[in-house]
Amino acid sequence: MKEEPLNIETSNLRVFIRTFSVLILFTISMLNVRSLLSPYSLISTLNMISEANNHLVESIGLWQDLAIFGIVLVLTLSLWATLVTFISQSPYLTLGTQTQRDLYWLLIVLLSCTLIVSVNSYYFPTSLTSYLRQTPFSSPVMIVGQVIVLLFLYIASALSIKNSFSRCATLLLPILILVAAITPSNTSKQVELASKPNIFIIGIDALRPDHLAFLGANPALAPNINRRLTDMSVYEKTYSPMSRTYAAWMSILTGKYPINNGARFNLTPPEVVNTSLPLINHLNSEGYKTIYAIDERRFNQIDMSYGFDETVGPKIGAADSIITSLADLPYINIALLHPLSKHILPYLYNNRAYGKAYNLIRFNQDVLTSLSDTQANFLAVHFCQLHWPYSSKEFVAQAPQEWDGNYNHFMYKQMMRNVDKQVEHLLSGLEERGMLENAIVYLVSDHGESFNITDTSEPAAVTSELPSMKAWGHGTNIIDDKQSHVLLARARYIKGSIVNEKAVFKGVYSLVDILPSIADSLSITNRKLKDLDGIVLPVTKDDVIAHRFVYLESSIPVKSINTSFIDKKKLLSETEAYYEVRDDGKPYMRIDEYDDFIAKKQRAIRSEDWQLTLLPDYDGPVLLNVKLNQLTIPNDSTAVDWQTMRDKLCKQFKADLEFYQRENCAVNLSAIVNKSNRNED
Incomplete structure (x- = not known):
């Protein structure tokens, strides 16, 4: 039977719906394949949520955030389907039958899908949907070739438009998209501010001092940090008041122990914490620009409500955990390459928790861009790559000589190299912009990390009835020194040169000592900052205070995280009763159980x-x-x-x-x- 000749009035809507349906099936197929490769599939994630108590799923803000993400997915697929429809409805070739046009349409669909997966495989090789990694399709030459073919077909379709205005607008659209993707970095130098030093507190999540050269570790693990530390005053025995990120940073920013500033846990309810930070308020009144930057916000909710002029990092909210578990799709990852994704995908942009698409250089660039050229700056920035689950968008280097039979410890050491590059990139950027001409720099970690490794050189326990000295994670066992021992180092720059004493200081110190030291450097009276728990850090060895005590406390003991492999289902089952998601979409500890949580804490006093x-x-x-x-x-x-x-x-x-x-x-x-x-x- 002879095929019907081409019907010129064939509905574009019909082609669009057919294309959109195919792309939906393509997405579902990728999610199904991914669920086979990942221990936590889409369905298991949703099941965990549905099994939780009602207070976790009744938040209006949470569902609004999830709905917005769903709308972004639909719009992205709609835009993709529109482009395919546009190209296939005005083909460059003259096709005489509907079958030929259908085959041409199918070719465009397959070519576009191949290009999307190829680009994803090139830029995000650790993505579970990078099916073409390490194949010719993911090579730059093949990707450019595919782009040229599709761009040629797009231009040919655009030239067939009769209306001149529409034709020009269609031809200019790809150029406008590319121009919008270009974000010029701020490379202008800061004007000289002789009377007001810039203050930079650079935090590294979970960095253990015993993995640095000044305590005898392999210098190759963090060559840049180790080199920088040789020019700084390093306070060897420094401890975190509480080995959790939010509590540690609140101790840094208030100069007070958690019991005195109210931040006793991660996700502490705001009504029990004084979010008005006296130091930040004072610096704002003195003309400083104050910035807080962090590349993961699941457990640290410090934002502009704490008095900062600007914050850098992903959006805060309970939707973070859900969206990052659903988002590993090629077109979502590629969208994150565009700077506008900061607004349309706020939970994924600059989010280290979505490690397979996290770009440490771009995060640093956003931090550097936030700094003022005409004001003194106070910047507190925190890098989270050393936090579990140790993921990145690049595969780690093979280093069999560093394998000790402990997977988490091995990955931790590989991530140290990443964060080492990130710290050096930031400091180099500050130098290039003249920000270190007059500056005070603190290099710190918020807590350590324990991998339940027993050192055979350690003496045997006095009695087996004593509590364990070893554990996993952080904030779980304050007897385990590896969890609370942190890095604290200080450098003073004057006219671009470091003038502090370059030495390792004895004594015992706490993160609460940073704020009093900043206040002393700026001649801020204690009266303005109210009662502080910390001391001014010694600037010479003669200033070291002997026989000092510092205080430590733990978080809630959670059995499901005190293990080598964290089972998300067990973790949710054990802890979901601890938290609630409020109408703003943010998770907090349940205030009605707060006193019971505090009663479960471990507490300690420490001397040298x-x-x-x-x-x-x-x-x-x-x-x-x-x-x-x-x-x-x-x-x-x-x-x-x-x-x-x-x-x-x-x-x-x-x-x-x-x-x-x-x-x-x-x-x-x-x-x-x-x-x-x-x-x-």
């Missing part, structure tokens, strides 16, 4: 050589000999005055009534109160 710890599920204090790394139960023959340490610890946490009235503190309650009253008199 000893740490005394009180545990909620253990009778009596335990004492850690830091030099020997040995845990004991203290008694009257113990070589240190542990009773005084216990009294100081009880006094520090006396606002936690449940803790203060426990047997270990209650037996000394009157003595502590009397001693406190005498000191106040």
Whole structure:
């Protein structure tokens, strides 16, 4: 039977619907294939959400964010279908039958899909939808060839448009898209600000000092950081008041321990935290531009409501975890290459939690662009690549010599190289823009990280009845020194040269010491910043304070994260009762359970050589000999005055009534109160 001749009035809508349907099927197929490769499929993610308590899924803001992401997906596929329809409805070749036109349309669909997957495979090789990685299709030559073919067909279709205005607009559209993708970086130099130094606090999530050269580690793990540290004042024994990111940063920005600033956990409800930061308010009044930048916001919700002029990083909200688990699709990843994705995909743009598409250079560029050329700057920036799950858009280098049988530790060391490059890129950018002509730079980590590795050189435990000294993660066990020991280093730049004492300082320090040190450098009185817990960091070795104590506390103990492999379903099952998602779409700890959460905390007091710890599920204090790394139960023959340490610890946490009235503190309650009253008199 002879085919019908081409019907010129064939509906473009019909072709569009057919194309859109094929692209939907293409997307579903990719999601199904991805679910086979990933331990957490789309369906399992949705099941975990549906099984959660109602307070997690009744947030208007959460569903609005998810709906917006769904709309972006539909619009992206619609734009793609429109382009295919446009090219196929005005073909360059003269096709006489509908079958020929259908085959031509199918060819355009297949070519566009191949190009999308090829580009994704080239730019994002660790994506689970980069099916063509390490094939000729993902080579630059093949990608350019595919682009040329489709662009030629697009131009041919555009030239067939009879209306001259529409024809010109269609031809200019690709050029406008490309021009919009060009974001000139701010390379202008800062004007000289002799009286006001720039202040830069550069935080690195989970960076362990014992993995740096000044404590004997392999210098090749972080060559740039190690080189920078040789020119800085490094405070060897520095500890995080609480080994979680939000709590640690609030201690940095307030100069107070968590019990005094209210930030006792990640995702602390805002009503129990004073979000008005005196230092930031003072700097704003003195003409500083204040900026907070972080490349993952799931657990750190510091934003402009805390007084900052500007923030850099992904959007804050509970939708983050859901969207990042759904988003690994080639066209979404490619869209993130365009700067406008900052507005249409705010949960994915500059989000290290979506590691397969995270660009550390672009994040740095956005941070550098946020800085002022005419004002002094206060920048607090935090890099999260060293945080689990240790993902990036590039495959890690093969380094069999660094394999120790512990996968997380191996990946941690590989990610150290990434964050090392990121820190160096940022500091080099600051130098190029003249931002280090007059500046104070702090290089810090918020907490350490434990991989449950036992050092065979360590002495055996005194008794098996003692609590474990080893754990996984951070914030789970304050007896494990690897979780709370952090990096703290300072550099003072004057006329572009470092003038501080270049040395490793003994003594014991805390992250709460950073703000008092900044205040001292700027001659800000303590009265303006109110009561501070920290001290001014010594600038010479003669200034070191001997016999100082610092305080530590843990987060809530969570069994599902104290393991080598975090099972998301078990984690949600264990912790979903701890949190709620409010109408603004942000997750917070449940305020009605807050006192119970605090009661589960571990607490400790630490000196340079000893740490005394009180545990909620253990009778009596335990004492850690830091030099020997040995845990004991203290008694009257113990070589240190542990009773005084216990009294100081009880006094520090006396606002936690449940803790203060426990047997270990209650037996000394009157003595502590009397001693406190005498000191106040």
